[in-house]
Amino acid sequence: MDRYRFILSGGGTGGHIYPAVAIANELKRRYPDAEFLFVGAKDKMEMEKVPQAGYEIKGLWISGIQRKLTLKNLMFPFKLISSLLEARKIVKQFKPHVAIGTGGFASGPLLQMAESSGVPCVLQEQNSFAGITNKLLAGKAEKICVAYDGMERFFPKEKIVKTGNPIRTDLVDAKAGKQESTTFFGLDGDKKTVLVLGGSLGARRINQLIEKELGFFEEQGLQVLWQCGKLYHDEYKKYDSDAVKVLAFVNRMDLAYAAADVIISRAGAGSVSELCLVGKPVIFIPSPNVAEDHQTQNAKALVAKDAAIMLRESELDAAFEKSFTDVMDSEEVREKLGKNIKKMAMPKATEHIVDEIEKLLK
Template sequence: MDNYRFILSGGGTGGHIYPAVAIANELKRRYPDAKFLFVGAKDKMEMEKVPQAGYEIKGLWISGLQRKLTLKNLMFPFKVISSLLEARNTVKQFKPHVAIGTGGFASGPLLRMAQRAGVPCVLQEQNSFAGITNKLLAAKAEKICVAYDGMERFFPKEKIVKTGNPIRTDLVAVSKNKEEALDFFGLKGDKKTVLVLGGSLGALRINQLIEKELDFFAKQNLQVLWQCGKLYYEAYKKHDSDTVKVMAFVNRMDLAYAAADVIISRAGAGSVSELCLVGKPVIFIPSPNVAEDHQTQNAKALVSKDAAIMLKEDELDAEFETNFSNLMGSEALQEKLGKNIRKMAMPKATEHIVDEIEKLLK
């Protein structure tokens, strides 16, 4: 039977959307005649990203609970009820064979209603510290696909399968020629390259750090490939030069990874999984403004295996230069970090997740 119907939900951030699209693509490869429906939050980026990937999406009127008492919070119960009713109708009309949730607000109402209707559910948790939505849905899920060890703190042990996170594999063919990569960005072959990644929108604290340390990098004969994010490009483009390349967004991540000798990055789950495949020394600067401080937990999971260095935002002024100099001054440390982070890569994650989904179709 090839005309299966799959309903998928996850969103709010790229970290939840990308895995859902990757899972859908792999299911479509195996079942070309299957039907797919995504469910997201009405005003979030999935409403744009999912159709770009070629899938239909339905938006629910839902948002997260704000931490403080606001009008939005007073609306929250109504949004939940409205979303649950809409989700129930969607499940009734679409009649999915399996529901797949990758975290984020909208997946809550949808998967809860799918579970009620007796549809088998698979959850995918990207972070080492489980999100609220997935924790609430875990008891009635058939399978929970995770990327880190120790997730039985959050989920029933017998439901957990360690698969890793779906990654954009096209990005990380890092066997690419380093000379070609340096040439593409107009960088020199006789200097080591620091790649700075703050996420697609950018990270203010990382940008402030890099601006402050440009002289320090120059003294160490380094060049910088600096993705400052579209929100900050206007403020930082004045630093663009022969040895500092400032970009709002890197379109060729594969070449950026190939050019890099060392990487400074946020610690979102998707970035961490990608950097494991890249296998180069990384200094993580986790975003402190993320729900449940996921990024710090993600980075710690690597630090505990000697696979990366982590600096918190409030440690940067005091600790950055020392840590960075130690890393650049020691080939052995660079090698150890690169080797250990590579051990944590799980390149077949998407296929493993879909194998678990297939078991529920039998």
């Protein structure tokens, strides 16, 4: 038997790249001598992130369709044809045993060509509202691994397996306590802590909200661990003090989660899966600027199970302080939200996805 070869594609954002890398790592753990190849979009972040994780990647000349008429849209047919031809060549040369797609434009041409060459395909959909590429590929996939109930709205029911989303292993094994974590960030172990997460680049609207509410948090005797993102750090670092820690990026997420009493966050699929595992009360402020408004759908899925609070960006000025106080003033509410979100955690997601991939090895 020759060594197994796995081809993976997903990218454009960390939400597609991280799951692909996690799946590759688990496959590598089970098959140490297997060969891996990633395929991404030439100018996107996967071209940097995947090699950092120790894997080879090839880039396709592909991008999404813009929602308005632009020069980029006129180029789309040429990019698509170029990417399909390049993807066919890559599949022919690499001869994968299984192809795995985690969403994003580049996975379209790759999985299309893998399937037409007789390679079994597995899709992994992170969101509660399926992305365009995965919806187009669903008919060609053997299995579709999802994180939410009700996904038969988008995919053939017999192909769906609910596995959850891959989560960073350091969070699954996290053991840090409140005292150790507050000390690490230079916070007061006796005060309640608000953790603010806007993603690695930052979220402008959340940052504006936190800036406006700093006085309100101070009146409540709270301290703030504020991850404002690298795009905004220069603008907000002036607020750094004993009770407010302003960070571009959090390297020790396990400690940040351990320090938090309440969390304010975007509702990207990866964040939601992590926060389920953490089991703390969360106020989600979904980004309205994402495809199919999927962050709002992700947050709603938790709100429906009494597992989180959601505020739209348009409601923040009017509703934030009351919603926040309702959570902070009631230990009962915080416990209920923490307990219910924890019930939705799927810590073994990566292993379950790889179990499905293994069934296709022949």
